[in-house]
Amino acid sequence: MELRGVGHRYGLRGAWVLRGVDISLPARALVRVEGANGAGKSTLRRLLAGIDTPAEGRITGRRTRTAYVPERFSAALPLTATGYLVHLGRIHGLRTAEAKRRVGEWLSRFGAAEHARTPLAELSKGTSQKVAVAQALLAAPDLLVLDEAWTGLDAAARAELDRAVAERVAAGATVVFVDHDPRRLAGAADLTLRAGDGGVGTVTAPVATGIAPGPRVLVVAVGPRGASLPTPLPGDPDREREAGTPGSGADSVRLTVAASHSDALLRYQAALLARSQRWLAPLLLYASVLAVGGVQGGQPVLPLLAALAVAAPVAYFVCRTAARRG
Numbered sequence: 001m002e003l004r005g006v007g008h009r010y011g012l013r014g015a016w017v018l019r020g021v022d023i024s025l026p027a028r029a030l031v032r033v034e035g036a037n038g039a040g041k042s043t044l045r046r047l048l049a050g051i052d053t054p055a056e057g058r059i060t061g062r063r064t065r066t067a068y069v070p071e072r073f074s075a076a077l078p079l080t081a082t083g084y085l086v087h088l089g090r091i092h093g094l095r096t097a098e099a100k101r102r103v104g105e106w107l108s109r110f111g112a113a114e115h116a117r118t119p120l121a122e123l124s125k126g127t128s129q130k131v132a133v134a135q136a137l138l139a140a141p142d143l144l145v146l147d148e149a150w151t152g153l154d155a156a157a158r159a160e161l162d163r164a165v166a167e168r169v170a171a172g173a174t175v176v177f178v179d180h181d182p183r184r185l186a187g188a189a190d191l192t193l194r195a196g197d198g199g200v201g202t203v204t205a206p207v208a209t210g211i212a213p214g215p216r217v218l219v220v221a222v223g224p225r226g227a228s229l230p231t232p233l234p235g236d237p238d239r240e241r242e243a244g245t246p247g248s249g250a251d252s253v254r255l256t257v258a259a260s261h262s263d264a265l266l267r268y269q270a271a272l273l274a275r276s277q278r279w280l281a282p283l284l285l286y287a288s289v290l291a292v293g294g295v296q297g298g299q300p301v302l303p304l305l306a307a308l309a310v311a312a313p314v315a316y317f318v319c320r321t322a323a324r325r326g
């Protein structure tokens with residue numbers, strides 16, 4: 001999903017809240033949105049979720065199934081929790097039986113099964129929030145936008161939401177979240193977007209998420225001399241540029257990324273190839289487990305094989321596509 005020159009303001013003469021926003025949101029990524037109060041975080045999330053249309057600029061590459069958990073949820077409808085959720089499941093295209101099965105599963109996972117038949121108006125704030133989260137997860141969205149979604153949940157439900165988020169990302173979804181607690185999913189975000197405050201906001205994409213523990217994978221990308229890789233890249237890899245062989249016209253960059261993010265990084269580079277950018281794609285990809293985690297644990301072979309199993313098919317696909325494109 002791409003935002004190009006996106007800006008938003010409320011009303012024709014309102015002050016610009018966001019302007020000149022240029023970001024790419026990769027698939028299979030967890031994205032944190034940060035910023036001071038009033039900086040435009042909710043505005044950005046509503047634009048991403050398709051609830052608001054940008055006043056200027058374009059958003060392209062929208063994911064097929066989008067779900068949003070608002071900061072405040074109040075479904076003032078004469079329905080029970082299950083009735084409401086099944087209805088939403090049907091809107092998402094699920095058959096009634098499948099919708100009921102998923103509703104039961106999600107209410108149970110969030111510890112709200114006993115309120116399945118409770119009218120929405122009688123639900124406590126915490127249980128209402130569980131219903132709000134369940135409605136978003138029902139349809140297995142490939143873009144999930146969470147606006148302080150953990151607020152009001154009990155500890156067990158908060159942990160369950162952490163797990164659900166990890167599952168969606170692992171399944172290839174983009175999950176965008178904001179939370180006032182900086183410890184929420186700390187270290188797990190692939191990308192951090194910072195909304196600038198002061199009315200006229202910009203969004204930058206510092207990708208600093210810290211070095212994730214565990215095995216690290218080395219990806220070597222070779223491209224035209226002097227070309228630069230886009231920023232940000234999934235997983236915020238460490239970059240080390242290497243001068244190319246004289247006369248070869250090529251430079252290479254060594255990207256070191258947590259093994260858990262290597263797949264997202266390789267997929268992203270394959271997408272760059274498809275868009276024919278200057279850094280067409282890695283011509284050479286290889287993976288190895290570095291000292292953090294696997295090697296230190298004295299068992300580098302299995303993680304290495306796992307990393308190669310991920311990297312090799314993608315490298316093959318990228319090189320084959322490059323060859324086809326000449």
Ligand SMILES: Nc1ncnc2c1ncn2[C@@H]1O[C@H](COP(=O)(O)OP(=O)(O)OP(=O)(O)O)[C@@H](O)[C@H]1O
Pocket residue numbers: 010017035036037038039040041042043044195
């Ligand atoms: N519907 C609206 N109509 C008019 N102005 C709005 C509307 N929604 C937000 N704003 C204004 O846009 C600016 C950004 O608001 P937004 O809610 O996006 O910020 P935020 O970073 O999410 O803030 P917070 O952390 O306090 O929720 C604020 O000045 C706010 O007053």
